[in-house]
Amino acid sequence: MERRSFVKYTAAAGASLMLHPFSAFATGNGTKIRLALAGTGVRGIGFWGNALLKAFKDQCEFTGLMDINPGRLAYAKQFMNVTCPTFTNVDEMLRSVKADYIIVTTTDSAHDEIIIKSLKAGFDVITEKPMTTDEIKCRNILQAEKESGKKVTVAFNYRHSVHAMQLKELLAAERVGKITSVDFNWYLNVHHGADYFRRWHGRMDKGGSLWVHKATHHFDLLNWWLNSEPLEVMAYGSLEHYGRNNSFRGTRCRGCEHREKCKFFWDMTGNKHLMNLYAENEQYDGYNRDGCVWANDIDIFDKMSAQILYANGVQVNYSLTTYSPYEGWQIAFNGMKGRMETWEDIPYLQKTPEDQAKRHAIEMSNADDAIPGEYREIIAWDNFAKNYEVYTTPKIRGGHGGGDIRMQRRMFIDKNDNPHHIMAGTRDGAMSILIGIAARKSIREKRPVKITELTDLVPLAKRW
Ligand SMILES: NC(=O)c1ccc[n+]([C@@H]2O[C@H](COP(=O)([O-])OP(=O)(O)OC[C@H]3O[C@@H](n4cnc5c(N)ncnc54)[C@H](O)[C@@H]3O)[C@@H](O)[C@H]2O)c1
Incomplete structure (x- = not known):
């Protein structure tokens, strides 16, 4: 049986940068x-x-x-x-x-x-x-x-990635009918995931925990993809890997007496940029960029899961892990007519394995070139159908899947280029963090928390 039929890429708005070199925008009008x-x-x-x-x-x-x-x-x-x-x-x-x-x-x-x-x-x-x-x-x-x-x-740069836009277009076109539930899992690896615990991000008062600092991206994508706003959140979370959960600890990796036995030892001295940016300036604020992942005052969660009920009735199961051997994510949208799923960087589902230690640096780089012969895939499977369809999008090497450069271009150059209301304002900013803030409150108070408990914003079933 031919199980897969390939459908060509449809997200014209997201791909447009690849058709034009950057210099095409560098014309300038004097102001x-x-x-x-x-x-x-x-x-x-x-x-x-x-x-x-x-x-x-x-x-x-x-x-x-x-x-x-x-x-x-x-x-x-x-x-x-x-x-x-x-x-x-x-x-x-x-x-x-x-x-x-x-x-x-x-x-x-x-x-x-x-x-x-x-x-x-x-x-x-x-x-x-x-x-x-x-x-x-x-x-x-x-x-x-x-x-x-x-x-x-x-x-919200992730919205602007070519892959996220392709998914948005398929959802907006109701490719698998009205969506009723979503499974969304995000995995941070022991390199990038651990890095959150080395930095200010590990303190609740600085980053609001990964429920807010990191998951704001994921909740914004959900809100945007579903074109709806969250009503209620029930969450669980704990800190059971990093922080106080170890028999030894230091202050920072540089000069640490435990360096030989600590799997999380990270040597920043070889990175001139980071040394200039942080190490050379510790005298002013005492901030250690290579702080100990086992520090006793780390007070955020390192495993998190939530159920989110949306104003349009969609139920979401979400989880975030911070000590996975690989970094990636997967999502599935269950619709009335079928199911759509996609993923990024799950090693056994892609051609070229990532170097897990370097993966985050590549994502943060400004590269915008598509990797030859590699694609992101979105699977759409209609109920009762024998075959599924695969929508492919180019796999962009860096810059958050091409989202970084596309977002800046829309901000400063193509100000009218706003497909699917992709440019985000304070309402979007609020609705994404409020899910994480509600999750924190839900864990603390062991109950579901309504978004209306937090601000005066009334969640909309349909955003646009
Ligand atoms: N969208 C993305 O993909 C993405 C990626 C990385 C970081 N970020 C965000 O960018 C921001 C910066 O992150 P970063 O990794 O550069 O952190 P960083 O620690 O390198 O930089 C933060 C800077 O803020 C300064 N600072 C702290 N309080 C200040 C104040 N009151 N006034 C002025 N400066 C102050 C610090 O001295 C430091 O130089 C964060 O909000 C982070 O969430 C977003």
Whole structure:
């Protein structure tokens, strides 16, 4: 039996960059978009700094850089090769900078302060995910945006990946009928997963736990794919691998007495960029980029699962694992007429095995080239059908599946290119973090939590 019939790629909007080299956008009309960056860490100066300047140097320029760590700020200016003024105080920057957008790339729990102050000072804002880390800060951002008349864009880059867009198109076309339930599992490996526990992300007060810091991406994708908003969340989670769950611990990997026996020993000294960015500037804030994954004050969850009920009746089963041998995800949409499923980077389902230690660095890179001969596959199987169909999309090597560069292009160049309402605002930012915040509350209070308990937003059955 011929079990598979291949269907060609349909997501024209998502693929368009591959038809045009970057230089096609580098035409410029003399007026550059002015950007001021708050938070000059690895994401700020890499993706929002150098990568953006490389792709869109004729359209964008930096007019200010700000960070509370003066050493990191000085390195950022040098690394980005810019001449704009730098600030260690946000109020000072907002008083003097001329900018079309303030870009917020600080640690997650500091986003709200910068967003709100920027709105009040009359600036539009682009913020990294998660929009913020708790419901009070979320309410304050929503209120400030309303009062200011300015706009916050939330940078949900995963939406813009070619694969995510293909899935969105198939769901919007109801390829397997009305969706009724979803199974969604995300696996972080012992390299990238562990890295969250080395950094500020391991502290609830900095990143709101991976329910918010990481899963905001996944919940936003769900909300967008389903075109609906969450009603209620029941969750479980615990910390039983990292943190206090080990017989020995140090402070940081550099110089650690346990390095020989610790499987999670990570040597950052060979990475010049990370040494310049973090190690050289520890004197200012005491932050260890290579902190111990066994630290006693790690207080986030390392395994998480939730059931989410949507306003349109869809039920979702979601899980996030942080110590898997491989990194990847899989999702299945059960519809009234059939089932659609897809995955990324499950080693035994793809041609070329990933180097698990290097996988995250590749994802964070700015490469946008398709890997020859490799495809993402989406399986659509109609009920009662003997065969299933396979929709294929190119597999993009880096930049979050091609999402990073496509998102920036839509933000700064093709402002009218907004297929399926792909550009996200504060409502989207809120609805994605509120699932994670509700999950935390559900674990704490051992009960299902309604989204309406958290803010005044009333979940919509149909978003658009
Ligand atoms: N969308 C994505 O795929 C993606 C990927 C990586 C990071 N991020 C997000 O980018 C943001 C930055 O992450 P990162 O990995 O660069 O972290 P990082 O630790 O490298 O950088 C954070 C920076 O914020 C600075 N900072 C902290 N509080 C501040 C304040 N009040 N004002 C100004 N600066 C302040 C720190 O000194 C540091 O330089 C986070 O919100 C993270 O969630 C998003």
